[in-house]
Amino acid sequence: MDPINLLVDRIDQLTRSTQSRSIEALQLVKEIENRDRLINQLGLDSKALGTRLSLQECEARRLRERLRLAEQRLKNAEALLKMKQREAVALSDWAVDLRAQLAAKQAELFKLCDWGNAIERAPLRYSMRKMAYRFSRWVYAWLPLSAQVKGKLAHRLRGWLKPRKATPGESATSASLVPLPPSPDLAVPSSAGQPMILMFGVIDWHFRIQRPQNLAKELARGGQTTFYISNNFIDDDAPGFEAEPLAGSHRLFQIRFKVRGAPAIYHAPPTAAAIRQLCQGLAMLLETANVGAVDCIVQHAYWFPLARRVPNSTLVYDCMDHHEGFGNVAQELLDLEIALMRRADLLVATSDWIEQHGRRENRNVEVIRNACEFSFFSQRPGKVYRDPANRKIIGYYGVIAEWFDLDLVKQVAQALPQQLVLLIGSDTVQARRYFKGCPNVVLEGEVPYASLPYYLHAMDVCLLPFKVMPLTLATNPVKVYEYLSAGKPVVSVKLPELSQFGNRVWSVERPDEFISAIRNVLGALPEARATRQARQSYARGQTWQHRATSLRQAIATLPMPKVSVVVLTYNNLELTKACLDSLVTQSQYPNLEIIVVDNHSSDQTPAYLTAWADGHPERIVIFNQDNKGFAAGNNQGLAAASGEYLVILNNDTIVTAGWVKGLIRHLRDNKEIGIIGPITNNIGNEAKVSTRYGRVDDMPAEAAQMTRSRMGEWFEINTLAFFCVMFPRSTYEQVGGLCEEYGLGFFEDDDYCRRVQRRGMRAACAEDVFVHHHLSASFNALGAKKKQALFEKNRAIYESKWGSWVPHTYRDV
Structure with missing residues (x-):
């Protein structure tokens, strides 16, 4: 189973x-x-x-x-x-x-x-002169004299028949110009510690007295030697200038430069040839007058290519008008004006409209409106204009140009036929023909500046009948201040700048309101004395002296970018003292941070630096416990620096007046430059120039002469020697500090320039900035044998990174 x-x-x-x-x-x-x-x-x-x-x-x-x-x-x-x-x-x-x-x-x-x-x-005088002229021609042909004798006689006769008339506003000094050859014998007063003024004008001094002349006069009266640069050139192939002392101050001069062809400044920017000739002429002026620190006040864009080159200067654009509103200014000049707006250290606007426009281009904008010569216009002269028919006078003075509303004035004349309409000024729009059917309109034409009170104090009401257009919307009208100085009632079209006058001026929009205001003023005559005094009280606080003071304050309080200077020291106390003293006394720059890095000096340098920096927060001292070498020591200083511009400066140098502004100017004007250095007396490359001075005390004068003749010039250089270099913080942020592989020194400057160039930037040498250099004061203490060994070691490091080293060369002489 x-x-x-x-x-x-x-x-x-x-x-x-x-x-x-x-x-x-x-x-x-x-x-x-x-x-x-x-x-x-x-x-x-x-x-x-x-x-x-x-x-x-x-x-x-x-x-x-x-x-x-x-x-x-x-x-x-x-x-x-x-x-x-x-x-x-x-x-x-x-x-x-x-x-x-x-x-x-x-x-x-x-x-x-x-x-x-x-x-x-004067028809009778004209007829008599015409008859005399015809008679003289008959006598001239009849006289049995030689052609030479007849010529002399005709010249005298023409001088008698056609005497020279002074132009409006011309003073007695204008008939003769005093040439200023480049000579130390010229007695130009100093500005007592203040910068001198170069005012690049938009009109000639003797054309019409306006804002440019009034500002120049008040600046000179305030202690600043002022050179008013005229727009009227002298036609000459050779560079140079003529100077004319002006009435009102011993510090005031008009300058006329020599320029081939004597071009007009209103039609196109200056050509390259004109700029070269102007630079040469300006250099002669600066040398002759021994000009140091200077405020360049530019009033037309034509001058910008010249003014931007002026050494040791602050560039101010005094923008008086909306130039595009004139309608006939070349686009090249308008583009140049935008460049000027952007580049100016300070943009001065005469109105709120110009201020708003200017702030799109420049963050440093100051509103300094027009003003008046109160003492001149407020005093009633002993004799004033009188109307033969004893009518009330409705008055205007000023240029009658495209901005003048002819139709409005015609309506006034037709609405008030029993009154006199008095117009004073140059007629550029055929106003005389326009008013031919108005018997109560009288045109006096242009009159001298000194004659204006003669007409002003006769007027019962003063007008400002301008068209409302871009040009006038930007305008701060000078004549309103002058009208108020005389206590006169003023009726004007409604413009933005009229709001500052409050109820002192009737400012209306429509023609019927304009006419109604005039009727109301005339109907209220005579005015109460207190009303007139109120207008004058306002004008008393609006003078050119007030405006010049505001301009000085605006320039003095300009925010300047911080510049950090790193000075590396190692013994050589006397050289360090001279270097730091020159930095403090010659830089002439208000926002300067000085950082001294001491590489374990064994002499009295540490004690001196401690005392030197005490009580001066802008002075920083870093003490090292051992000698960290050139690159590492300077890197410590650069890491501690807070400036927008960074400088590496050897302690065996002496700087010259205005060197900081000179280097910054090139970096601002040429954005492709990543690092820049000056020319010098002693260096092993193209920055070295020939000098004549044997003592350091003689150096500043020769340096000033040399740099003035090269103002605005620079050239690209393969390698800058770091005895003195400046670079913007943006370069430092991209490139970093100096390579410390080079130990005590040699080749770190070559290495840094390669790194700058690899970033797509250029190294440059400024021809218009000079710094004295003793050369290798610290390295000389090493001895020739150690120096050579260090050189060969660092050359091998450099070539392992950048390939074969190209030895520096001197410039071709």
């Missing part, structure tokens, strides 16, 4: 195993079915994805075709734009020529107008 039982058991086991396998098979079949379904689903998904990809490819092809068409249209547009630009340049040149022709015709018209006015004022 046992075998049978065993067989039964085995059959049972096989049955259970078979059942188990069947179950597994069923599960496997289900899994296979599930996978088949998944595969089918994936197939469907793949097909759908393929369809979507196909659609996207089609869309991509359409987009590429559209892009190709757009690129083609862009190329066509660029070609069209270039063609239009060429046409615009041609049209601009044509417009410049037309403006020049127009200016010539206007000049002829002014002469004819003046001639016509003279005939109208």
Whole structure:
């Protein structure tokens, strides 16, 4: 039985195993079915994805075709734009020529107008002169004399018949110019510690007395020697200038530069040749007058290429007008004005409108409005203008130009026919012809500045009849201050700048309101004395002296970028003293941080530096416990520096006046420069220049003469020697500190310049900044053998990084 039982058991086991396998098979079949379904689903998904990809490819092809068409249209547009630009340049040149022709015709018209006015004022005198002239010609032909004798006689006769008349505002000193040759004998007074003024004017001093002349007079009276640069050039091929002492202050001069062709400043920027000649003439002026620190006040964009080069200067743009509003200013000059706005250290705006415009270009904007000569206009002269018909006088004085509303004044004349409308000023729009049908309108033409009170004090009401246009919206009218100085009631069209006068001026919008205001003023005459005094009291606080004081304060409080100077010391105390003394006395820069890193000096240097820095938070001293070498020591100073501009300066140097501003000016004007250094008397590369001085005491004068003659000039140099270099913080942040592999020194300056150039920046040498250098005062203590060994070791380090070292060379002489 046992075998049978065993067989039964085995059959049972096989049955259970078979059942188990069947179950597994069923599960496997289900899994296979599930996978088949998944595969089918994936197939469907793949097909759908393929369809979507196909659609996207089609869309991509359409987009590429559209892009190709757009690129083609862009190329066509660029070609069209270039063609239009060429046409615009041609049209601009044509417009410049037309403006020049127009200016010539206007000049002829002014002469004819003046001639016509003279005939109208004195017809009998004109007739007598004409008869005398004809008679003289008959006598001239009849006289039995030689041609030479006749010529002399005719010259004298013409001088008698046509005597020279002084131009409006001309003083007695204007008839003769006093040339200022480059000579130390010229007695130009110093500015008593204040910067001298170079005022680059928009008009000649004797043209019309306006804001430029009044500011210049008050700056000179305040103690600053002021050179007023005239826009009227002397036509001469040689550089130079003439100077004219001006009445009112012994510190005030008008300067006329020599420029070939004597170009007008209003039509186009200066040519390269004109800039060169102006720079040479300006250098002669600076040398002759021994000009040190200077404030350049620019009043027209033409001067910007010259003014930006002036050494040791602060650049101020006195923006008096919205020049684009004149409508006839060349685009090149408007572009130059934008560059001036951006570059100026201070932008002075004469109105709120100009301030808002200027703040888009410059963060340092100060509103300094126009003003008046209160004492001149407030005093009633002994004799004033009188109307023969004894009518009340509605008056205006100033240029009658395109911004003058002829139609408004005509409506006033027609609405008030019993009153006299008196207009005084140069007529550039043929107003005389326009008012021909208005018998109560009298045009006196332009009169000398000194005669204005004679007319002003006769007026019963004063007008400001301007058109409302961009030019006048930006204008702060000088004549309103002058009207109020005389206590006169003023009626004006509504302009933004009139709001500052409050109820002292009738400011209206419509012509009927303008006429009504004039009627109300005339109907209220005579005014109470207190009313007139209130106007004068206001004007008394709005003088050019006030404006000059505001301008000085604005310049003095200008925020200057901080400059950090790192000086590394190691013994040589006397050299260190001379270096630090020159930094303090000659830099003439208000925001200077001096960081001295002492590399464990063994002489009296540590004690001196401790005393030198005491009580001066802008002086920082770092003492090292061992000599860390040139690179590591300077890196300590750079890490401690907080300035926007960083300087590495050897302690065996002596800086010269204005060196900081000189180097900063090049970095600001040439953004591609990453690092810059000065010229010097003693260095082993192109920065070395020939000098004559034998004593350090004679160095400043020679350095000033040298740098003035090269103002604004710089050249690219492969390697700067780090006896004196300046770089903006942006360079330091990109390049980092000096490489400390070079130990005590040699080749770290070559290495740093390579790193600067690798970043796409340029190394430059400023021809108009000079720093005296004793050369290798610290290294000389090592001895020749140790110096040579250090040189060879560091050369190997340099060449392992940058390839073969190219020895420095001197400039070609």
